[in-house]
Amino acid sequence: DQQVKQNSPSLSVQEGRISILNCDYTNSMFDYFLWYKKYPAEGPTFLISISSIKDKNEDGRFTVFLNKSAKHLSLHIVPSQPGDSAVYFCAASIGGGGKLIFGQGTELSVKP
Amino acid sequence: EAGVAQSPRYKIIEKRQSVAFWCNPISGHATLYWYQQILGQGPKLLIQFQNNGVVDDSQLPKDRFSAERLKGVDSTLKIQPAKLEDSAVYLCASSLGSRSYEQYFGPGTRLTVT
Numbered sequence: 001d002q003q004v005k006q007n008s009p010s011l012s013v014q015e016g017r018i019s020i021l022n023c024d025y026t027n028s029m030f031d032y033f034l035w036y037k038k039y040p041a042e043g044p045t046f047l048i049s050i051s052s053i054k055d056k057n058e059d060g061r062f063t064v065f066l067n068k069s070a071k072h073l074s075l076h077i078v079p080s081q082p083g084d085s086a087v088y089f090c091a092a093s094i095g096g097g098g099k100l101i102f103g104q105g106t107e108l109s110v111k112p
Numbered sequence: 113e114a115g116v117a118q119s120p121r122y123k124i125i126e127k128r129q130s131v132a133f134w135c136n137p138i139s140g141h142a143t144l145y146w147y148q149q150i151l152g153q154g155p156k157l158l159i160q161f162q163n164n165g166v167v168d169d170s171q172l173p174k175d176r177f178s179a180e181r182l183k184g185v186d187s188t189l190k191i192q193p194a195k196l197e198d199s200a201v202y203l204c205a206s207s208l209g210s211r212s213y214e215q216y217f218g219p220g221t222r223l224t225v226t
Contacts, residue, residue: 004154006154009152032213034213034214036217041219042219042220043116043203043205043217043218043219043220044155044203044217045216045217046214046215046216049213049214089154089155091154093213098143098160098167098168099157099160099168100155100157100215102154102155102156103154104152104153104154105153105154
């Protein structure tokens with residue numbers, strides 16, 4: 001049972017444009033959502049998060065939007081840079097940290 | 113601040129053999145996690161430790177996998193005997209506490225079972 005889904009395995013964007021990565025979830029008990037970024041041969045690194053009591057969180061070029069009614073979140077990167085090329089995972093948690101449920105990941109390629 | 117350390121980085125074994133992975137978390141982090149990441153999938157939690165006690169091992173295949181965290185610092189994950197489907201990257205992560213959302217991951221150990 002895939003509780004967190006990233007339906008796009010890959011995304012290609014031109015440098016300077018917006019990248020939008022999407023994530024859907026099925027469990028309404030999730031109350032915290034995170035995005036991780038992963039480069040080849042490295043572990044995932046935390047990027048940005050959002051609590052279920054909010055619908056938007058912004059950190060520099062990165063903004064995460066949460067639509068609870070649709071059980072959908074998205075990560076916007078503006079403007080996209082070649083260094084943003086990586087695999088992005090969304091993850092969800094219930095009740096105060098600990099176990100994270102990850103999506104399958106979306107590979108972003110930002111072309112110069 | 114030193115990150116999460118893992119060794120070895122790569123391991124190739126034959127099925128039915130045994131293998132062990134080591135993890136040293138960030139200093140002061142009480143919570144340690146082992147994840148399994150199969151190619152094309154996201155990381156899946158195998159076991160979570162709070163200090164040297166197990167918090168969640170519901171997805172650990174206990175007939176072949178075991179993990180320990182002696183003295184609440186380093187941890188080892190063992191597979192005995194290995195199966196072909198165990199081929200994956202094994203990631204160790206740590207966080208300040210069990211209620212800390214942000215987890216810091218090590219580089220992982222890539223296991224290939226032939």
